[in-house]
Amino acid sequence: MKYRETLRIVDPTLRDGGLVNDFHFTDDFVRALYRANLAAGVDYMEVGYRASKKMFNPADFGPWKFSDDEKILATIGEPAPAIKLSVMADAGRCDFETDIRPRSESPVTLVRVATYLHQMSIALEMIEDAKSKGYEVSCNIMAISAVQEADLRNALDALAKSPVDTVYIVDSFGALYPDDTRRLMDIYLDTVGAAGKGIGMHAHNNQQLAFANTILAAEAGADWLDATYDGMGRGAGNCPMEHLVGFIHNPKYKLRPVIDFAGLEMESLRAAGTVWGPSLAYLLTGQFNQHPRAAIAYTKAGRSDIDNFLNEVSNTN
C-alpha cells in the first residue's frame, strides 16, 4: 500500500487552516507553502474557499476565504503554477455561476464541492456546473459521522450517476474510529467506487486518529488523502502532512521539505499565537460526535473548567 502509484496528496493548509486565522496568511507564507509542496511532491494545493462575497464581507477575512483567480496568480507569481491548485466551494455559500469561471481562464484545476448531506441537490448542481466548465471536481461530504447510512447510500448513488470525479469522506467532527472508517470505505466502494469514482479521506484530529484514519482509508482503497502542515486546520486540526509523507514510501514524495516547513513556518505561526491541535475540549466534542464549535469557543475564551465543559457537551438536548 505504501507504494501505490495512484495515491494523491492534497494539502488544504490554507483552506482548513484558514478557519483558524480567518484566512489571514501573508503572501510570503503562501509562496513558501507553494514551494514546500512543490519540493515535497504534493499533488494538489488547496488555496482556500471560493466563498460568496454577497454572504461574507471581504473586509472581515483574509483573501483565501475567496481565493480570487487574480489573487492566486499574483501571489504565486507564476503564469502556469507547477502544482495543481484547488479551491473549495461550499454548497449554499458560493456564487458558483459567476465566481467559478471556465477552467481555461483560471489557475485552478480542481473544484472541491463541500456539502452536508441535506444539501446534496445544490451540490449536484455545483458539480454539473464545474464539470461543464472543464474542472476536475470532487464532492466532500461533511459531518459524515452524523449521517444515517440509508441517507448516505442514497446520496452516494446519486453521486455515482453524476459527473463527479472523486467523493470524500469528511470527518468534520473527528469522531470516526478506525472501525467506522473501514465501514464507510465499504459503503463508498460499493457505490461511488463501483462507478469508477475516486475516494478521498479528510480527517480531523480530535481523538488523535486523523493520521490513523487516513492511512486506514488508503489501505481500504482511498486514493485521495488530505493532509496539512503541522495538522493545521479547524479546532483539533487535520492529518499532519509530515506524518503522511513519512509513511508513504513513494519516491515522488520528499520528507525534508515537509519537515522544514513544519518546523520553521508552522512553528512561526504557533509562536505568533495561532492555536490549533488536539486538546481535552476537542477530544470531548469528538467523543460525543459533535461539531467542534463549543470546543472552539471554550478554547478562545481561555477556559480551563473542563468538568463544566464535559457537562455542557454531554447534556446538549
Next chain:
Amino acid sequence: MKYRETLRIVDPTLRDGGLVNDFHFTDDFVRALYRANLAAGVDYMEVGYRASKKMFNPADFGPWKFSDDEKILATIGEPAPAIKLSVMADAGRCDFETDIRPRSESPVTLVRVATYLHQMSIALEMIEDAKSKGYEVSCNIMAISAVQEADLRNALDALAKSPVDTVYIVDSFGALYPDDTRRLMDIYLDTVGAAGKGIGMHAHNNQQLAFANTILAAEAGADWLDATYDGMGRGAGNCPMEHLVGFIHNPKYKLRPVIDFAGLEMESLRAAGTVWGPSLAYLLTGQFNQHPRAAIAYTKAGRSDIDNFLNEVSNTN
C-alpha cells in the same frame, strides 16, 4: 469490541511518566492518581519500577524508580489497596531475588517483567521467580518494531511454555503502523495466545498512533491495554487514558474522573515545566524506527534546528 468484558486497563502514568521527571512525583499526586483510577474503574495501577539500588543511586531519583513495598503502602495510606497494583521489573536491572518479596508480604499484585528480546533468558528466570512468589506476571517485550520475526517467534514459543500470564507488545520507538500492529497480533495469537496467555498492548505516541494501535490491538484480541493520563510517558508519551476510556463503552469505566485528572493534575505538571508528548523530533525517531533518546536530547537542549536533526536521525551508521 467496545463492550468486551475481558478488557483490562493498566495505568503506568507513574512508571512511564516517571521516565520524564526521574520519578519525582509528590505523594499528593500519587494519592490523587490512585483516587482517580479507583473512580474511573481502571483495573491496574503501575506505581513504578522495582529497580536495583546497586545499579541506581536512590539519591538520584524519586521513590517510584524503586517502588518499595513500604513506600507504596505509606503513600496510598490503605492497608489493602482497592485497586490492583503493579511494578515493572527490568531484565538485568532488578535484584528480583531479594527485592521482590512473596506476594503475601507486598501490596503488589502484578509484576511486569520488561525485556529486550536478547535478554529473554533472564526474563524467563524472573517470570519463574515472580510466579513462584505468588504474583500475576506479565512479560513486556520492548522495542518490538526492531526485532526479527523469527527471533520473536522463538521467544514467544518459550513464553508460551512458561508460567507467564500475559505477554505485551511494547512499541518503545512509537514506530508501529496499524498494519504492523495487526501483523504482530497475528504472531502473538499464534503463539502465546494459543497457549492461553493474555496479550497486552503498550504503545508510544511518536506518530500519534498510540491510541489507534491500542484499539486496533484490542480489536484483534489484546485484552490488556496500557494508557496514561494525558499520555504521560517517555518522549512522545503513551496512549492517553482519556481517549481510551472514552472509547470503551463498558459501564465499569467512568470518563469524568479521567477528564478531571487529565485537566487538573496533569495540566499542573505541564504548567510546572514537565514536557512530554508528540513533536517533530519524536515523529522522526518513530519514522526511522529508532530509540527516542536522540529526540529526548534534542528536546531537552531546546533545539529547533529540525533540519539538522533529520540529518542526524537519517544518517546514524
